[in-house]
Amino acid sequence: MILITGGLGFIGTHTTRALLDLGESCVLVQRRAAGVPGPFANERVFVEQADLTDEAALLDIGTRHKITGIVHLAGSVPWPPGAYEPLEGAEKAVRSLLNVFRAASEWQVARVGLASTIGVYGGVPGEGPLREDVPLPMTAGHPIPAFKKIGELLGDYLAGTMGLDVVHYRIAAIWGPLARTPSPFYATPQLVHAAARGTAPDLSTLHQGAYAGNGIDMCYVKDCGRAIALLQLADRLRHRTYNVASGRPTTHGEVIAAIRKIVPDARVDLPEGRDPSGPPHDVWLDITRLREDTGYEPAYDTERAVADYLGWLRAGNER
Incomplete structure (x- = not known):
């Protein structure tokens, strides 16, 4: 049974679906009270309420469920901006991450997965795909990549000292x-x-x-959820850090062309060329590790992803 923090969120919902499809059962941890949502009714899903900064509440979940793995997708970042005083926000972020490790040790889980971000590569020079072994700058221009770097360093340290199997997901732009x-x-x-x-x-x-x-590595959320599920359930992983991405840059022009195949009169024109004040080249992530160790291949190219998302929104879903 896999415990997923933020399991009812954007990426968490699709990761839960992917784990269920692979035969797992899931415990979804939410800070606010929530029942099992309709799409997961009558499936192997349980929802528990706990604030991750509350060690006792988190550990208590293990008295009701046999947790075999943890996928930590909830923030561990002082967010949203201004919600806390700086020291309080930083303390809450780090404490929530440490409590996940306390739970992992208490429950003797097989693997802990931690969500990181493409943003940790900010400031890396050069062009071409970014590999997990590229040296990262110690600075960050935004709190999300800053605290994800902290999380990766803590995860590496605690994996070695606590004997835990820890995996970091450097997640691309997800939509x-x-x-x-x-x-x-x-x-x-x-x-x-x-x-x-x-x-x-x-x-x-x-x-x-x-x-x-302009383009960026845009990974469709259903592919992202499946990649995380494959990393969580793989018998053996040879690395501690994996890019979770499409493995290619997708431009706005490609998205517009895919939209127009379905909605020819869509009002989605953008100026041609690249943003003259923006970066001179696109950023995308190398997914060789992910492919080799899990067999992952993106199932959604731009056209299929646009068609799926349009169908979802036209069915009356707000987002």
Whole structure:
């Protein structure tokens, strides 16, 4: 039975589905009270309420369920900005991560998976795909990659000193059903939502301009969930860190072309070329490790992903 923190969230929901499809049962931990959602009714899913900063509440879950593995997708980041005083926020973030390790030790789980981010590669020079063994700068321009780096360092240390099997997932830009929109980092979610609603996309929240030629490693959330599930259940992993991604850059222009195959009159035009004030090249992640150790291959190319997401939104789902 796999315990998933943030199991009812965006990536967590799709990871739960993937684990169920692979024959596992799941315990989903949420800070707020929640029942088993409709899509998981009558399946091997249990929902428990616990704040990860509360060690006793988290450990108590192990008295009701035989936990064999942990997938930690909940924040362990002082978020959202301004929600806490700096010291309080940092303390809560680190304490929640340490409590996950306490639970892993208490329950003697087979493997602990920790969500990291493509953002840890920020500041790495050069072009081409980013591999897990590239040296990372010690600085970070945003609290999410900063605390994910802290999490990776703590995970490496505790894996060695506690004898735990710890795996870090460096997750690319994820999009698809249940995503919170708008995205501040890339325009794809806004473009698909606009096409589904017959409106023009609102790109005002983007941190930089949206151009057809700009791209990023965008992994469809169903592929992401399956990759995490495969990493959790693999008999043997040869590495501690894995990129979870599509393994290629996808441009806004490719997304627009896929949208127009389904919605020819969609109002999703963007300026041609690259953002003149943005980075000179795209960033994407090398997924050789993931492929070799789990057999993972992305099932959703751009066209299939756009069609799936449009179908989901047109069926009446808000996000």
